[in-house]
């Protein structure tokens with residue numbers, strides 16, 4: 001498998017920039033909430049996670065094909081509880097990952 005990924009997207013600066021946008025989005029929409037499993041507030045942000053899911057809205061040839069959801073994983077550093085934020089919906093990226 002050959003991945004055609006633009007290298008500029010994965011420089012330290014680019015990744016840090018997206019992580020900062022995710023952090024700002026979480027503060028704006030989620031606030032200072034604690035983990036729903038352990039009630040701690042030790043969150044880690046991993047940008048550029050990809051969730052692969054089936055898309056019930058597709059039709060024709062690609063009706064059953066999976067679709068990729070560009071996401072950030074928000075992980076509780078105490079218990080491992082993991083949440084995902086869709087980075088396109090959140091306005092953090094327009095790109096495919």
Ligand SMILES: [Zn+2]
Pocket residue numbers: 035036037038039040076077078079080081
């Ligand atoms: Zn937790």
